[in-house]
Amino acid sequence: MITGHFLNNQLLDIVFESTYYGTVIVDSDEKIQYMSKNYCEFLGLERELVIGHHVTNIIENTRMHLVVQTGKTEIADLQFLHGNYLITNRMPIIENNKIIGAIGIILFRDLADWKSLNSHINEILTKHNFFKQEWEFPKGVRYTLNDLIGKSPKIQELKDRVIKVAVGDISVLIRGESGTGKEVIAHSLHQLSGRSEKPFVKVNCGSIPEHLIESELFGYEEGAFTGAKKGGKPGKFQLADGGTIFLDEIGDMPLHMQVKLLRVLQEKEYEPVGSMYPKKVNVRVIAATNRPLEKMIEQKRFREDLFYRINAIQLFIPALRDRMEDLPLLVDHFLKRSASKIGKRVTSIHPEVLLLMQQYEWPGNIRELENVIDAGVYLTANKEIQIEDLPEYLKNHSFETEERSLKDIVEKTERKVIEDALKRFNFDKNKAAAALGIGNSTIYEKIKKYQIFGQSK
Numbered sequence: 001m002i003t004g005h006f007l008n009n010q011l012l013d014i015v016f017e018s019t020y021y022g023t024v025i026v027d028s029d030e031k032i033q034y035m036s037k038n039y040c041e042f043l044g045l046e047r048e049l050v051i052g053h054h055v056t057n058i059i060e061n062t063r064m065h066l067v068v069q070t071g072k073t074e075i076a077d078l079q080f081l082h083g084n085y086l087i088t089n090r091m092p093i094i095e096n097n098k099i100i101g102a103i104g105i106i107l108f109r110d111l112a113d114w115k116s117l118n119s120h121i122n123e124i125l126t127k128h129n130f131f132k133q134e135w136e137f138p139k140g141v142r143y144t145l146n147d148l149i150g151k152s153p154k155i156q157e158l159k160d161r162v163i164k165v166a167v168g169d170i171s172v173l174i175r176g177e178s179g180t181g182k183e184v185i186a187h188s189l190h191q192l193s194g195r196s197e198k199p200f201v202k203v204n205c206g207s208i209p210e211h212l213i214e215s216e217l218f219g220y221e222e223g224a225f226t227g228a229k230k231g232g233k234p235g236k237f238q239l240a241d242g243g244t245i246f247l248d249e250i251g252d253m254p255l256h257m258q259v260k261l262l263r264v265l266q267e268k269e270y271e272p273v274g275s276m277y278p279k280k281v282n283v284r285v286i287a288a289t290n291r292p293l294e295k296m297i298e299q300k301r302f303r304e305d306l307f308y309r310i311n312a313i314q315l316f317i318p319a320l321r322d323r324m325e326d327l328p329l330l331v332d333h334f335l336k337r338s339a340s341k342i343g344k345r346v347t348s349i350h351p352e353v354l355l356l357m358q359q360y361e362w363p364g365n366i367r368e369l370e371n372v373i374d375a376g377v378y379l380t381a382n383k384e385i386q387i388e389d390l391p392e393y394l395k396n397h398s399f400e401t402e403e404r405s406l407k408d409i410v411e412k413t414e415r416k417v418i419e420d421a422l423k424r425f426n427f428d429k430n431k432a433a434a435a436l437g438i439g440n441s442t443i444y445e446k447i448k449k450y451q452i453f454g455q456s457k
């Protein structure tokens with residue numbers, strides 16, 4: 001095992017600082033045990049804040065964790081890091097035939113050197129953009145865990161769980177309101193898994209017309225129906241073979257398709273439309289929904305057997321209103337992104353805007369915040385977004401809050417207290433009821449009334 005004791009930082013500093021390489025060493029838990037000073041400087045991070053953290057939380061687009069998992073050396077890989085392309089070598093550290101960690105080396109000499117190297121690589125990449133797209137897009141991954149902004153305990157906990165469950169083939173059900181980042185989590189799970197080199201295929205179960213779902217998912221054979229393409233068409237399951245299929249908005253899938261979906265998940269085979277023979281497939285399933293599936297099962301709108309099949313592990317993403325401490329960080333992130341996208345120098349928001357944002361409920365969650373900031377950056381004539389740059393509904397929000405009825409306020413508070421207690425007791429309803437001093441039947445009633453869902457126990 002690699003330990004801090006084994007790694008004499010001073011000695012390593014002497015060795016690595018005399019080279020022009022940025023060096024990082026991770027242990028078998030994929031946590032950083034050493035990062036050279038020049039690497040920390042390059043990332044703009046203090047070394048104390050880096051050591052002991054999972055490498056994916058610190059280095060964007062890293063593959064160090066995969067080297068630990070697979071034991072495969074990766075030489076001269078191109079890595080996009082901190083706005084630049086760098087050449088990276090990654091090697092497993094092996095002791096007594098066991099992988100005990102990995103060492104990663106990024107190549108740069110001094111800043112000027114690295115800038116010219118970067119522009120050289122950029123030029124090559126632009127010239128070969130076509131190949132770059134061919135190479136990247138079939139895999140389908142757009143986000144990594146680094147794109148999930150937030151330092152609140154709830155997000156920190158979620159990120160830790162994502163890292164834990166990513167490895168392995170277990171099905172994951174991601175739950176959370178619209179715009180909370182379910183898709184970001186799905187991409188991250190794939191990117192952190194052993195299937196990351198294989199395709200990630202998203203299916204939006206809610207937006208495919210009902211009569212096309214079967215051929216979209218399972219494909220069709222030549223001549224399956226009038227208008228069928230010559231040679232047939234592969235379905236999403238075939239496209240995802242070896243990789244991950246992301247079934248977004250699974251709660252919107254029609255019942256008759258739920259039966260077919262269950263079959264492919266259980267038996268790992270399906271029949272393309274018009275085919276006489278089943279085809280084998282090997283995919284990991286990640287599903288997401290913002291619908292109350294338990295309630296839909298009661299109403300016979302969602303199959304219970306399918307629910308248990310996709311619900312091996314559940315990840316719950318908190319609504320923005322439940323992690324308001326992340327708001328300033330998110331605002332800052334979207335401001336920077338918007339300003340550079342739009343090409344305006346807008347660097348902050350007025351303190352009153354932040355106050356108003358903190359009081360707002362954010363029903364559209366992060367997606368809504370992203371759009372509000374985009375609009376603010378477009379509209380403002382200053383370096384700072386002002387109240388008048390906000391959409392009308394948000395500007396008027398403070399008045400609406402004052403006019404809310406007592407019943408609304410009581411209900412909202414009740415919902416929040418019950419939800420917090422459930423999360424505290426890992427969704428054990430009886431324990432949460434006892435802690436709140438209410439009966440078991442009352443808590444069941446309230447959960448139903450407010451449609452609170454999460455890891456059910």
Ligand SMILES: Nc1ncnc2c1ncn2[C@@H]1O[C@H](COP(=O)(O)OP(=O)(O)OP(=O)(O)O)[C@@H](O)[C@H]1O
Binds near residue numbers: 181184
């Ligand atoms: N924690 C976060 N940090 C930064 N950006 C985020 C975060 N969460 C979500 N986003 C951004 O918010 C937008 C919405 O996220 P996403 O599409 O993953 O939400 P969703 O839960 O899948 O929504 P829906 O249920 O409506 O499909 C995306 O642009 C995503 O990049």
